[in-house]
Amino acid sequence: MQVLCMHVKMKSFLLIFFVVTLFQFVVPTYTAADKAEEPSATISYTLWLNPDITKQESLNITAPNGTSFYEVMQLAASLNPNFAFQAREYPGMGHYIFKLAGQEEDLVNNIYWMIFKLTDLPDPTNPPSDDFLTPVGVDSIFINDKDIYLFWYKYVIFE
Numbered sequence: 038m039q040v041l042c043m044h045v046k047m048k049s050f051l052l053i054f055f056v057v058t059l060f061q062f063v064v065p066t067y068t069a070a071d072k073a074e075e076p077s078a079t080i081s082y083t084l085w086l087n088p089d090i091t092k093q094e095s096l097n098i099t100a101p102n103g104t105s106f107y108e109v110m111q112l113a114a115s116l117n118p119n120f121a122f123q124a125r126e127y128p129g130m131g132h133y134i135f136k137l138a139g140q141e142e143d144l145v146n147n148i149y150w151m152i153f154k155l156t157d158l159p160d161p162t163n164p165p166s167d168d169f170l171t172p173v174g175v176d177s178i179f180i181n182d183k184d185i186y187l188f189w190y191k192y193v194i195f196e
């Protein structure tokens with residue numbers, strides 16, 4: 038009787054062990070600790086508020102690696118109202134920023150918000166050339182650690 042009882046206990050133990058092991062493989066646990074270890078990126082985000090660069094504003098933003106710049110802009114706006122913006126959506130290309138930091142694009146004088154990805158922190162005494170303009174809009178820019186972005190309210194010369 039005692040042997041039979043032991044046998045049943047052993048069987049149930051093995052069954053529970055098997056189910057627990059299987060469950061761990063099928064449903065990986067995602068704990069807060071894992072989340073904290075998610076690779077994050079700290080980027081520098083600067084606004085040059087006029088074409089002559091006499092006013093500027095800067096923020097460092099930390100977000101998960103691969104976050105879109107559009108989401109970074111939303112985060113920046115929630116942290117600092119000077120980074121508030123307005124955008125129009127274009128199918129296939131995403132958001133186009135027409136107003137930022139209270140400054141709306143000026144179609145008469147051709148002043149627009151243009152975004153640059155730089156290799157060094159922006160320096161008003163040495164503004165970046167158009168070579169540093171991003172080739173895509175804010176929804177298609179995905180951040181990596183130590184990236185440096187500049188949105189410049191800039192004169193654009195159409196050729």
Ligand code: B12
Pocket residue numbers: 126127129130131132133134135144149150151152153170171172173174175177193
């Ligand atoms: C003119 C133009 C601009 C003008 C638009 C203002 C104006 N009043 O004209 C200015 C110089 C401001 C501009 C800015 C930018 N542009 Co642009 N632009 C063009 C261009 C040469 C013609 C668009 C056009 O007039 N089409 C004809 C009209 C009738 O159609 P439309 O749909 O109404 O056009 C509007 C949209 O295209 C919008 N628009 C213009 N550029 C961009 C960029 C993005 C990402 C979005 C969502 C919308 C958008 O403005 C146009 C006028 O209202 C195109 C190239 C092309 N040949 O299409 C590039 C083009 C659309 N631009 C491009 C880019 C990358 C940008 C910038 C992101 C560059 C930068 N690094 O700053 C910025 C936008 C930044 C922001 N504020 O969000 C890329 C988009 C690539 C992509 N798939 O994302 C294109 C395709 C050029 C290229 N091949 O690189 N642009």
